[in-house]
Amino acid sequence: MLKHKILIFLALTVLFGIKNYAQGLLFHANDELISKRTAYTVFTEKPPRFDDSLKISFDLSVLDVNSFGYICYIQEPHSNDLYSLTLSNEGANVLFKLNIVGKQSLIQAPVNKNNLGFRRWQRLSLLFDSRAKRISLVVNRQAYHSKELLGGSSFFSPSIIFGKHDSYVDVPKIAIRDLKIEGSNKKIAFHFDENVGNVVHATDGKQYGYIENPDWLINDSYAWKLQCKKYLSKPAVVSFNVQDQSFIILDADSAFIFSLNQKNTSSVRYKDTWALETRLGNSFIDSQNHKLYVYEVNNLPVNSNSISALDLQTYQWQKISSRQLPQQHHHHSSFFDPSLKEFTLFGGFGNQRYFNSFETYDIRKDEWVTRKFSGDIIHPRFYSGQAQINSHQTILFGGIGNQSGDQTLGRNYSYDCYLVDYSRKTVKKLWEIPLSKTGLVTVRNMIQAENPDYFYTLCYPEYIPNTYLRLYKFSIKDGKYEILGDSIPFISERIESNANLYYNEQTHELFCTTQVFAPNGSSVVKIYSIASPPVAKEYISAANAHGLEMKKWIPWVLVPIVLLLIILFPTFRMKRKADKRKKQVMEKLKGLEQAPTLPMPNSLYVFGDFKVMDSHNRDIAHLFSPKVKQLFLYILFIGIENGEGVDSQEIHTAIWPDKTPENAKNLKGVALNQIRKILADMLGIQLVYKNGYFKFDLDDQFYFDYLDFMRLTNKSTAELIDEQTIQQIASITARGIFLKSVDFPPIVRIKLLLENKMRNIFMPALIQSYREHKYMLAIHLSKILNQIEENDEEAFRYEVESYLKLGIMDAARKRYNEFAGNPSLERPGNLPASFIEYVDNKTFRIK
Structure with a gap:
């Protein structure tokens, strides 16, 4: 109703x-x-x-x-x-x-x-x-x-x-x-x-x-636009400079300046060395003194630089402090008072603890002080956000934590709102609402709306690695909210990654910055914009219909209302039927979904994580050291490929190319003995030396997912488009990418050969399934292709189009955001930044 x-x-x-x-x-x-x-x-x-x-x-x-x-x-x-x-x-x-x-x-x-x-x-x-x-x-x-x-x-x-x-x-x-x-x-x-x-x-x-x-x-x-994207050699630092109307992105030796008015990026080299080892890329700007502060609160060597300031007029660095807090504070929120030169952070997470303290750094005195606030208590949490509403007050919203602060006791998502007065040191609870049953968090930097009775923030399910950000507008008075604009793809795989929201008063635009960190210390910064005030999808839909000559209808306004009610009744019935059809499609798709093959005794798995099961069905993959694993895979795959195996010289060249023949021979002997010991408690696989070649003898007692995969795919396109066959293949590839995390060159060659061969097999089957309107099969073939070759753009397009053909808009949007937001893709086919742009632009669609 x-x-x-x-x-x-x-x-x-x-x-x-x-x-x-x-x-x-x-x-x-x-x-x-x-x-x-x-x-x-x-x-x-x-x-x-x-x-x-x-x-x-x-x-x-x-x-x-x-x-x-x-x-x-x-x-x-x-x-x-x-x-x-x-x-x-x-x-x-x-x-x-x-x-x-x-x-x-x-x-x-x-x-x-x-x-x-x-x-x-x-x-x-x-x-x-x-x-x-x-x-x-x-x-x-x-x-x-x-x-x-x-x-x-x-x-x-x-x-x-x-x-x-x-x-x-x-x-x-x-x-x-x-x-x-x-x-x-x-x-x-x-x-x-x-x-x-x-x-x-x-x-x-x-x-x-x-x-x-x-x-x-x-x-x-409505649609967020990607305005800037920067790949950096170190953890990203990005700050909004209100005075210059620009975003400043810091790299190892230069600052990149993205102008909001000109929508272009320039760079300035530092006058001296940046002597701060950044981990989380936290920063704030003192506009009055033209300084950008970069800080780390913990996890640095003792007496090392923890706070540095970049002069935005001379681009010289200044060491400010080496003081640290006792513990890390991941995903804290913050407030800077330029008149007092005090920076205060609230909450955060570190060392299995949630925090609810207000920690203030006094720039003039170079000291951290824990401030005591009176009034309502905010339970320990991280992932809270703050929106400044005047010179000394903020709105604090949301977070994850619990009353005790002990992570081992579990965590709860909070959707409560507080007025924090940094001048009087008071906290007043305004409201609490049941925003989400599944869990959402807010970004750190929130924004007061054009109407000061509201605030904007970006919320997202942080537990989903390939997630998405949505813009929320909340009433400060009672928490009533609406969701505005399209979604923004975001990778939240690592706890260091974060997003923030800013407002440019001169151009009336909201900006979202995302910082995604990679394991090797590099990072990606993206800046998105949306015109303010933003609008909901319903408003866009209503605007489409605005071509009606409305004033002509006003004298007879009751007639359209009656007609509208008559029209809506069958619409509601059609919607119920459509929902029922959608549910049936989803159930059928779920029926095609295959869980990974359950590990069985005497088996080897190379799709996804490397896994070896002995005769007691125990995973013994940990017994393979890196070199032993390389030798094992080399003998196994080359033996399958040529039918003979490999000789000693080939092993020396492939595994120990930098060793003398004598050293390589000794290392080979030790590694081969280790392999024999590991395989001693397995049936159906045996390392043998025959006619000068090493190879593995395999029989029916031993299961190898790669051989099973090759057997199933050795079929024609017509035979491959079979539900039972697809289910069997999907049960193998559901484990993950083929030879995941293997970078050993001889095996990478085999991996590339398989990718090319399988793409030549599966892509025609995918295209044929799509053209024959077998969209569910097309979806699963797309998923299989993406398990063989990650980020296959053509397979991705067919998957999204199949979801759209089936009317499953949410699944199409989710898959699009996962792919378009992947930081490992330098240029994903010039895809539009948002899903709605993709749907509306026929240039990118499959005909």
């Missing part, structure tokens, strides 16, 4: 109008082919009549202050004059010029470039006043008037075109919104709240114009 009420509410929202959020139109400009540039004809039919005066006003955002082009053209049917409004680069300014094309310049209005940039809106108005006989251009309330008098008729029926027009193809990099055209007798307004198509509707729902090559800004309020 609740879902039905929500659907009715959304439908009525479409009927009676939609709130003007972040609508607008972005123009494809001179940096693209002429055929791809934007042209917007405001009135495609006969232009309306405007009496006495014509006022054209709109918000304008200039994305490239160095570009030149024509913003718009105005032409009257009773005049031969074509007016143009142009944008050009004039030193420190951008110049707006109103011209009579081919004749003269009427008005020039300069605007300083520092005031311009993406989503930094300027209000422009063009006024043609027939009574005063005057033409005016108003830029941000500054009026400029033409010395030439306006002649002609007392009314206007203008043709108005923005962007490309006939032979005038120079289009500047701009965006417009909130267009109004009015005279004394009428006013027509355009909010550009469409998100697809080429037709433009006024706020009354009537269709007026047409756009060639549009880029609807409302999509920027």
Whole structure:
């Protein structure tokens, strides 16, 4: 019943109008082919009549202050004059010029470039006043008037075109919104709240114009865009510099600066050495003193540098402190008071303990102090977040922990909210809600919303390695929330990895940064953006339907409501049937899912982790040292490959190439004896030396998953597309990647040969299954291919498309985010950053 009420509410929202959020139109400009540039004809039919005066006003955002082009053209049917409004680069300014094309310049209005940039809106108005006989251009309330008098008729029926027009193809990099055209007798307004198509509707729902090559800004309020991606040689440090409107990403010898206004990245080398061994990449910025602090609270050598500061004007490093806290504080939240030069962190996790203390570092005194707070108690936790709401107060939300702080007693997810006053040292609990049954955590840095009664944060299930972030908007008063925007892929495999949320007031954008750490100490930083205020998926869907001529319906509003209720009833029935069909599909998919083959006595497994089971069904893989394991696999696979085995010289060359023949011979003897001892308690496998070759004799008592896999796949494509065969193959590959973590060159060669051979077998079977609408089989063939060759993009595409064909949107989204967010992929086929972009863009879809 609740879902039905929500659907009715959304439908009525479409009927009676939609709130003007972040609508607008972005123009494809001179940096693209002429055929791809934007042209917007405001009135495609006969232009309306405007009496006495014509006022054209709109918000304008200039994305490239160095570009030149024509913003718009105005032409009257009773005049031969074509007016143009142009944008050009004039030193420190951008110049707006109103011209009579081919004749003269009427008005020039300069605007300083520092005031311009993406989503930094300027209000422009063009006024043609027939009574005063005057033409005016108003830029941000500054009026400029033409010395030439306006002649002609007392009314206007203008043709108005923005962007490309006939032979005038120079289009500047701009965006417009909130267009109004009015005279004394009428006013027509355009909010550009469409998100697809080429037709433009006024706020009354009537269709007026047409756009060639549009880029609807409302999509920027739903889909997160990947703006920057950096691979770093050490643990990532990323901070938001409010003053310079940039993100600063620190690497070993340079700082990368991503400008939010220009959307580009530059680099600056440090003047000296960065003497801090970063582990977690924690940082904060003191904007008043232009310093970026990087800190580690624990797990460093005694007396080593724990806090350093980078001067953002000179890019010189300064050692601040070598003091550490007694224990690590993973995923703490924090607050910086620039007036007191105090940095306070709350909570965290380390040494099997959850914390709820407020630990303050006093920069002036170079000391850590535990601050005591009165009021409500916040239980020990990590993964909490804080949003600063004024100079001394924050909202603290969420976390994982328990009342005792002892990790061994288990953990609970908390969805509670507190007001923390750092000046009075008080804590007040505001609310607690049951947000999720499965578990969600918040990012460390949260943001107060445009409406100060709310805050934004990103939440995600941190226990899922290939997870996703979703934007939540919470009421500070009572915890009511809504989920906004699309999801962001995120790898949370390692506890060091984290994400944060920031807001750029000048461009009205929210930014998400993700820091993903690799075992070798390297890292990946990604920066995503979404226009603010962000919108929910329901709003996008409603915007699609906004082309209805709503004002015509208002006198008969009761009729649509009745019709709506009549329409919704069968819709609800259809939805129930669709849900039932989806459940049946999911059950059938689950039926095809195969658990890994259960280990059996006398067996060897090389799909997934290396596993060897003796005759008592005990895993004895730990008995194989690295060199013994290399020798074992080398003799086994080469023997299978050539049928003979390997001789001593081949073993020496492959396993001990850097040893003398005598040393290699001795090491080989020791390793072979070790293999014989390990295999002594196994049946069906025996190391033999025959005709100068070492090889393994195998019989039916011994099971080897690789041989079973080869037997099952030695079939034609038609035979392979068989449910029973696929189930058997899936039960083998479900264990994991073939020869996972094996980097021994002779075996890697075999691994690559198998990958190529199997792809030539499985890919045709996958494509045939998909074309024959056997989507469930196609999904499982895709999974098998990804177990043979990790990150197979073609197999991934067929898997996502099969989910979409079956109507399982959640599974398609999850798989897409797993693949697109994998940090090991340098360039995953130029895939869109978000799932919704992929679905909407036919270029990337399988035909």
